[in-house]
Amino acid sequence: MTRAAARSTRPLPWLVPAVTVGGLFPAVILGLDALTGALGANPIQRATLQTGLLTLTLLVLSLACTPLRLLTGWTWPARIRKALGLLAFGYGVLHFGIYLLDHGFTLSQITEDVIERPFVTAGFTALLLLVPLALTSRRDSVRRLGFERWTRLHRLVYAAVWVGTLHYYWGVKKDHTPPLIYAAILAALFVIRWAVRRPGRQGRVGSGRAVG
Amino acid sequence: LVRPKRPLGPYDTSEAITPWAQATTYNNFYEFGTDKGDPARMAASLKPRPWTVRIDGEVKKPQTVDIDTLQGWFPLEDRVYRMRCVEGWSMVMPWLGFPLAALIRRLEPTGKAKYVQFTSLYDPKQFPGQRGNVLDWPYVEGLRLDEALHPLTFMAVGLDGRVLPGQNGAPLRLVVPWKYGFKNIKSIVRITLAEKQPQTTWALAASDEYGFYANVNPAVPHPRWSQATERRIGELGRRATLPFNGYADQVAGLYKGMDLRRNF
Incomplete structure (x- = not known):
């Protein structure tokens, strides 16, 4: 038991670097695929799709950290949340960058897309919502904003992930199964947060380690 | 790649042919799956021989005919056509086949025939994508009779001088180069001359996004994306999409007086 306790409090110094390197790995593969022509007949479309999926997946993973901590009492998920969130933002920026490249950085066409096509509006909005979160992800941001305000600001991620999922749903031509799977996972994560945090279960959650 | 050198015909584009x-x-061929790579991966499950095509409706000679007999009725020709997908990409395809008009004339439509309806094979054993209900199977498409009789409208049985690969719609597919690619119904088993406008699969799936006419039109955006530009497969940048996919001189007359925003 003491060994288990010791393990759960171990600082795991490799954890965040491992998540960061692992999270950047798909970008390296994407770059190599682009150079070797492995992205197929329509590489820009493939790269757009892959970076979009990576953005959403990493965002969902970052939102899985708290439910996982609540369910298991482990503390390490909270420590990789920021890295996952920043990786998601990075892929979102890359996704948008590839979209800009796709349209030859033609401002008129891009503005028209953002304003007139809900599919693009949603994607653009989701990315915009992530910008203040990325800007306040520094270690001293919490202190400077105050914990309360920082937490409230970072609730924007909930809006961003749902709008992002809607963007994915609208982007699919016919088979809506994959975006609906994302939506189902998100819904499940929110149900877990809600169920575990319900009054009456607080005590059990508060002493998370005792659960294990 | 063996391609007999030949002078370009009156219907050919001189643009660079998309590599085999x-x-x-x-390919988009949801009968094999919704991923662009699925058709090539799964094509072996389709058996394009033996194959029969049923011809019925408003014709004087309804019949069921073997594909080899059918294609033997006509001298096969090459046609190098642009192909513009509704998703915003395009290719240049060296089809091999015969004009649909030749087939229709041979069948002798009755005076009531106003439309042509096409039906694809329905067989989930050969088309694994039909085990799900992504679309209403079988895939159906249609043309107005004057569109079907236009000399550009083509029935392909081959590509680049070879037998048509499964993923490209073996053994018999429609090619209407001034329309979005989804009109080009693949693996046809039935051709029906009809009095009324036939239903079409994508219009059934999303009538606000895909119409019966589906003429390539840069001025009418898809609700979710612009149709003003396209990416030619093999190129990085985008190029302007042309009205009727560059075939306006030949086909714009078919739609004289029609509101092409409403009849999209």
Whole structure:
């Protein structure tokens, strides 16, 4: 038991670097695929799709950290949340960058897309919502904003992930199964947060380690 | 790649032909799956021989005919056509086949025939994508009779001088080069001359996004994306999409007086 306790409090110094390197790995593969022509007949479309999926997946993973901590009492998920969130933002920026490249950085066409096509509006909005979160992800941001305000600001991620999922749903031509799977996972994560945090279960959650 | 050198015909484009490797691995053919790579991966499950085509409806000679007999009725011709997908990409395809008009004339439509309806094979054993209900199977498409009789409208049985690969719609597919690619119904088993406008699969799936006419039109955006530009497969940048996919001189007259925004 003491060994288990010791393990759960171990600082795991490799954890965040491992998540960061692992999270950047798909970008390296994407770059190599682009150079070797492995992205197929329509590489820009493939790269757009892959970076979009990576953005959403990493965002969902970052939102899985708290439910996982609540369910298991482990503390390490909270420590990789920021890295996952920043990786998601990075892929979102890359996704948008590839979209800009796709349209030859033609401002008129891009503005028209953002304003007139809900599919693009949603994607653009989701990315915009992530910008203040990325800007306040520094270690001293919490202190400077105050914990309360920082937490409230970072609730924007909930809006961003749902709008992002809607963007994915609208982007699919016919088979809506994959975006609906994302939506189902998100819904499940929110149900877990809600169920575990319900009054009456607080005590059990508060002493998370005792659960294990 | 063996291609007999030949002078370009009156219907051919002189644009660079999309390489075989890309034309046969990047396909929309939901009967095999929704991923662009699925058709090439799964094509072996389709058996294009033996194959019969049923011809019925408003014709004087309804019949069921073997595909080899059918294609033997006509001298096969090459046609190098642009192909514009509704998703915003395009290719240049060297089809081999015969004009649909030749087939229709041979069948002798009755005076009531106003439309042509096409039906694809329904067989989930050969088309694994039909085990799900992504679309209403079988795939159906249609043309107005004057569109079907237009000399550009083509029935392909081959590509680049070879037998049509499964992923490209073997053994018999429609090619209407001034319309979005989804009109080009593949693996046809039935051709029906009809009095009324036939239903079409994508219009059934999303009538606000895909119409019966589906003429390539840069001025009418898809609700979710612009149709003003396209990416030619093999190129990085986008090019302007042309009205009727560049065939306006030949076909714009078919739609004289029609509101092409409403009849999209």
